[in-house]
Amino acid sequence: MKKESSVKPQAITLPQKSLTAPAALRGLTVLVLGVALFLAQAMMAAARGAPESFADLAEQISPSVVNITTSTVVAGRTGPQGVVPEGSPFEDFFNNLPNGGDGAPRRSSALGSGFVISEDGYIVTNNHVIEGADEIMIEFFEGFELPAEVIGTDKNTDIALLKVESDAPLKFVPFGDSDIVRVGEWVMAMGNPLGQGFSVSAGIVSARNRALSGTYDDYIQTDAAINRGNSGGPLFNMNGEVIGVNTAILSPNGGSIGIGFAMASGVVTRVVDQLQEFGETRRGWLGVRIQDVTEDVAEAIGLEKASGALITDVPDGPAKEAGLLAGDVIMSFDGVEVGDTRGLVKKVGNTEVGKAVRVLVHRDGKTQTLLVTLGRRETAEGAVPAVATPAEPEAPAEKEVLGMTVSPLTDELREQLELPETAQGLVVKAVDEASAAFEKGLRAGDVITEAGQQKVAEIADLEARIQSAKDSGRKSLLLLIRRAGEPRFVAVALQ
Structure with a gap:
């Protein structure tokens, strides 16, 4: 309910002697125009803040959004395996039932969404929607269907590019600039949630630049309802441009709780361009x-x-x-x-x-x-890190340094830690739980290969680096640690 102002507008009187009739009319005209302009600006601001309706936008973009059905041949079941969890009190009962099936291969179907990006039939969706599929069928909003072939996929961004052949030009949607999208802007998602067919949901951008698990992640977070089956569908701005591809949801129960993620169009367009040109990505x-x-x-x-x-x-x-x-x-x-x-x-x-x-x-x-x-x-995914020339001390020893008990690597230690014969450095045998090294995550079995950005092979090397850091007024020493072959720098406070 709108609260009324306690300040009442003052009445406007026209002095008969000091103001002529034409002047009075001009004053009223200016007043009326001013009020009209104010109301128009207020209505425009309200329209920008909350759309009165999404109907026109939905009608505009619907023909370019598609439902995707995939078909895959899977091995047939020969019994009731997987009916109950292992260890269940009903496991013996179900295992004694007659086998239900002859083991013959059967077809499995899956549903997803996508959108057309060109009149000649290029379609974007998620890689996980079509991965492993033997057949891909595209259903259009108008009701007709066309088979699709895979042009290329990119698992890193979960994007796939498909192609259909059509006698008539297809309606398509353009990509928008995801870099200028602001938190709080209105967006619309469209797709095939839970296999129910074409469906629209709306919400706002609730966060940007989200990283989930991939190297190239750049997700737009939205509270527009996204459910299973929406994967691969578009996330639109209010201009009808695709600013993201709906990919994942955060949910404890598998349903929408208002936290959905769409891969930003800035990432998608680069992937799509390479898939169109090369059929693969080239990073x-x-x-x-x-x-x-x-x-x-x-x-x-x-x-x-x-x-x-x-x-x-x-x-x-x-x-x-x-x-x-x-x-x-x-x-x-x-x-x-x-x-x-x-x-x-x-x-x-x-x-x-x-x-x-x-x-x-x-x-x-x-x-x-x-x-x-x-x-x-x-x-280059299989590149092997270079190794240094081995240098093993003749008289192994161990000593406590910076809260760690360290020892030079020996053949026996290399074998225990499954390290190559060429590995060199100091192996951490124990770490004082009250030390800065333990707080920084160092543990028994770690191998120190560098200290102060210089290689260490003997305890004396580490002690020399510590003294050099203290002489330089450093409060910490940078160690290069290898754990299970993976390198990591750790700055340990000098005690």
Whole structure:
């Protein structure tokens, strides 16, 4: 209910002697026009805040949204396996039932959504909607169906590109710019939820730049209802442009609770362009392992602020050929400042394969620019990290340092830890639970390969690095740790 103002508008009187009739009329005209303008602006503001209706938009975009049905041949069942959980008190009862089935292969169907992006029949959906399918059928809003073929897929972003052949041009929708989408804007989702056919839901953008699990994640979060079957469908802005592809929901029960995620169109368009051109993705590859720069790591290596991407390992590849080293902090890539590892990975992946880019690194307290020619990530997934020349001390010993009991690697320790013969460093045999090292996550079985960005093979090497850090006024020492073969930098406070 609208609250009435306690201040009443004053009555307007026209002095008969001081104001002529024509002047009075002009005054009233100005007043009326002013009120009309104010009301018009208020109505426009209200319209921008909350649409009166989504009907016109739904009518406009519906012909370009499709339902997807897939068919897959699966092995047939030969009994009631999986009817009850293992260990259930009813397990024996069901296992004694006669086998129901002859084991013959059978067909399994699945449902999803998608949308047409060109009049010649290109369709975008999620990879998980069509993955492993033998047959893909596209149902259009007008009621007709067409078979589809897979042009290409990308598991990293869960995007798939399909193609149908049609005698007549198909109605399609354009992509919008997801980078300018703001939290709080109205959006509309459309698709095939729970196999019920074409359905529309609306809500707002509740968050942006969400990362779920993938390397290239950039999700728009929305409270528009998204359920099973909506996967692959479009998320529209109020201009009828696709700003995201509905991909996942956060739910304890499998149903919509108002937390849905759509892969941002800025990611999707790059993937789709490559799938159209090559039938596969071709992402740039730098060839380094990296981690975020924390406050203590920044202090340990003399950085003014905790930003950039710290290189933990440089296997054979473009970065090694260009001279990048473990311990370098990548500050900028191809002229763009690097804030963290996620930003660097996305920037590298979106850069053209074979392009020569300038990489600014922080090394030994100074900055240095290196020129790196990018490789292709898809052909380099199996790259093996380079190893150093072995150097094993003749007289193994152990000692407590920084709250850790450490010992040089021996053949026996390498065998116990399943390390290669060429592995070198100090193995952590025990960690004091009250120490800074334990707080930082170091545990027995970790191998220290570097300290202060220099290799260590003997306990004396580690002690020398500690003393050098203290002499330089450092409060912490940067250690390169390997656990199960994976490298990680840890800054441990000097006690």
